[in-house]
Amino acid sequence: MSSNFLNALGGTRLYPLTDRQLSKLSHAEQISQLSAGGAKVVQLREKSLSPLEFYREAEAAVRVARECGLTIIINDRVDIALALKADGVHLGQDDMPAEAARGILGPRAIIGFSTHNVEQAQLAAAMPVDYVAIGPMFATLTKQGGYAPVGLEELNLVRQAIGGRPLVAIGGITFENSLSVLSAGADALSLIRDIWIPDGQASNRTRRLLHRL
Amino acid sequence: MSSNFLNALGGTRLYPLTDRQLSKLSHAEQISQLSAGGAKVVQLREKSLSPLEFYREAEAAVRVARECGLTIIINDRVDIALALKADGVHLGQDDMPAEAARGILGPRAIIGFSTHNVEQAQLAAAMPVDYVAIGPMFATLTKQGGYAPVGLEELNLVRQAIGGRPLVAIGGITFENSLSVLSAGADALSLIRDIWIPDGQASNRTRRLLHRL
Numbered sequence: 001m002s003s004n005f006l007n008a009l010g011g012t013r014l015y016p017l018t019d020r021q022l023s024k025l026s027h028a029e030q031i032s033q034l035s036a037g038g039a040k041v042v043q044l045r046e047k048s049l050s051p052l053e054f055y056r057e058a059e060a061a062v063r064v065a066r067e068c069g070l071t072i073i074i075n076d077r078v079d080i081a082l083a084l085k086a087d088g089v090h091l092g093q094d095d096m097p098a099e100a101a102r103g104i105l106g107p108r109a110i111i112g113f114s115t116h117n118v119e120q121a122q123l124a125a126a127m128p129v130d131y132v133a134i135g136p137m138f139a140t141l142t143k144q145g146g147y148a149p150v151g152l153e154e155l156n157l158v159r160q161a162i163g164g165r166p167l168v169a170i171g172g173i174t175f176e177n178s179l180s181v182l183s184a185g186a187d188a189l190s191l192i193r194d195i196w197i198p199d200g201q202a203s204n205r206t207r208r209l210l211h212r213l
Numbered sequence: 214m215s216s217n218f219l220n221a222l223g224g225t226r227l228y229p230l231t232d233r234q235l236s237k238l239s240h241a242e243q244i245s246q247l248s249a250g251g252a253k254v255v256q257l258r259e260k261s262l263s264p265l266e267f268y269r270e271a272e273a274a275v276r277v278a279r280e281c282g283l284t285i286i287i288n289d290r291v292d293i294a295l296a297l298k299a300d301g302v303h304l305g306q307d308d309m310p311a312e313a314a315r316g317i318l319g320p321r322a323i324i325g326f327s328t329h330n331v332e333q334a335q336l337a338a339a340m341p342v343d344y345v346a347i348g349p350m351f352a353t354l355t356k357q358g359g360y361a362p363v364g365l366e367e368l369n370l371v372r373q374a375i376g377g378r379p380l381v382a383i384g385g386i387t388f389e390n391s392l393s394v395l396s397a398g399a400d401a402l403s404l405i406r407d408i409w410i411p412d413g414q415a416s417n418r419t420r421r422l423l424h425r426l
Contacts, residue, residue: 050307051289076264079291083313094263100296 004110005130005166006187008041008071008087013213015168015188016195016206017043017075018061023200028060030202034195035068037206043090043112043190045075055080062086073110081105088112088130093120102128112168116147118157125162133190134158136171137181141193152184159185175209182213189213217323218343218379219400221254221284221300226426228381228401229408229419230256230288231274236413241273243415247408248281250419256303256325256403258288268293275299286323294318301325301343306333315341325381329360331370338375346403347371349384350394354406365397372398388422395426402426 009015016039018030025033027044034042044061046054058074062084065072073088074081078101081089088110089101098113105111113129115121116136124132138149149172150158159167169181170190178189195202195209222228229252231243238246240257247255257274259267271287275297278285286301287294291314294302301323302314311326318324326342328334329349337345351362362385363371372380382394383403391402408415408422 051309052307055309055313077292079295079314079317080309082292082295082317083309094265096264096268096290096293096296100268101292104292104295 004088004108005041005112008110009188010040012038012040012210013182013186013188014039014206014210015041015043015190016202017045017190017192019192019196020046020048022193022196023202025200026060027057028064031061031064031070031072032068033201033203034206035065035070036203037195038210039070039206041071041073041188043073043075044086045090051077051080055083058086059084071110073112078104081109090114090133091129098124098127098129114170115158117150118154118161121158122161125165129165131166131168131187132158132162133168133170134186135169135190137169138172138177140172152180155181155184155186175205175212178209178213217321218254218325221323222401223253225251225253225423226395226399226401227252227419227423228254228256228403229415230258230403230405232405232409233259233261235406235409236415238413239273240270241277244274244277244283244285245281246414246416247419248278248283249416250408251423252283252419254284254286254401256286256288257299258303264290264293268296271297271299284323286325291317294322303327303346304342311337311340311342327383328371330363331367331374334371335374338378342378344379344381344400345371345375346381346383347399348382348403350382351385351390353385365393368394368397368399388418388425391422391426 018027071087074086075090090112092114110130112131113124114133115124166187168188169186173189174194195205231240284300287299288303291302303325305327323343325344326337327346328337379400381401382399386402387407408418
């Protein structure tokens with residue numbers, strides 16, 4: 001089960017997220033930019049739209065992802081992912097249980113799960129999820145639910161705690177610290193601010209980052 | 214398709230909602246009270262819990278509904294309804310499209326849709342939904358999204374506009390005005406305040422109301 005996610009990454013180590021607070025582009029346009037920059041797997045995250053508006057945005061984004069050959073993961077809403085035949089969902093600690101999501105999405109869907117410390121990561125490793133996300137790695141301005149930064153030392157403990165399960169690091173990751181996070185045990189990096197800031201355009205920074213990783 | 218909902222009502226004309234603002238009981242305990250009062254179909258509505266908390270509450274509520282032989286409809290979250298094998302979902306104007314919900318829930322699920330005027334009700338009648346809800350009927354303290362009260366005259370126009378599609382009236386309905394709303398064309402009434410107020414216990418008032426209707 002674990003290999004679905006790594007297969008989709010196809011050797012890349014970047015798993016960027018869309019963000020309508022940091023970019024004025026629609027989710028679909030953001031997907032298009034991330035694809036142009038070389039990303040293979042992207043996550044659609046949306047916290048402020050109504051379910052209907054999110055559905056419409058996600059519908060357009062899934063269409064673009066299909067055209068570009070991208071793997072697209074939907075944050076939180078399992079029903080929207082299922083209805084649009086997206087490739088999977090990303091669930092947080094407060095979302096519906098991974099077991100329930102697996103039950104309705106089936107064995108081929110990619111399911112990711114957010115954790116914020118070693119204990120949560122250990123629990124996640126026993127769940128039917130394809131990857132474990134850990135964060136925030138460093139202090140960040142992007143909302144992370146009030147958890148303390150994990151840091152490289154605890155990341156290494158998480159790596160050991162979850163065995164071979166794919167591990168995604170998120171939160172406060174920049175061009176500068178990216179390699180150290182991979183060295184400490186992450187399989188892939190979720191960047192948000194450092195690819196969308198300063199101008200809401202991400203294709204060039206995505207390309208430069210993928211060269212670096 | 215239309216008869217699923219009326220069949221579930223089994224001749225009763227009441228479709229009550231749970232409400233954790235008006236009752237301190239859990240959703241499961243509320244379902245139990247509504248069943249004791251004679252209700253056959255209930256809707257679980259929850260706007261303040263996290264998806265995970267809602268999932269846990271709904272899981273317990275569906276279990277009680279099964280024990281009592283009640284039909285249980287989940288508000289908004291199609292994924293939670295699907296995972297818990299609830300009987301259906303109730304969707305609002307800002308929720309995911311009814312077509313998408315039907316696609317993932319299948320033909321046997323009961324799908325209801327909220328409308329607030331004749332135009333919206335007409336559109337709803339062309340959707341794959343089992344019943345159309347119309348409201349708020351009268352001025353109400355319970356949040357209804359800022360729409361103006363429909364009143365009995367427009368309810369009658371809605372009745373004509375949607376043909377034989379089952380029609381549920383909601384919003385500001387009381388013991389006193391209940392019969393007039395049925396006379397104006399509603400097939401069933403969704404009551405909230407007048408069954409849970411004043412003490413958060415609903416079984417006696419549900420029973421008295423069912424005698425009246």
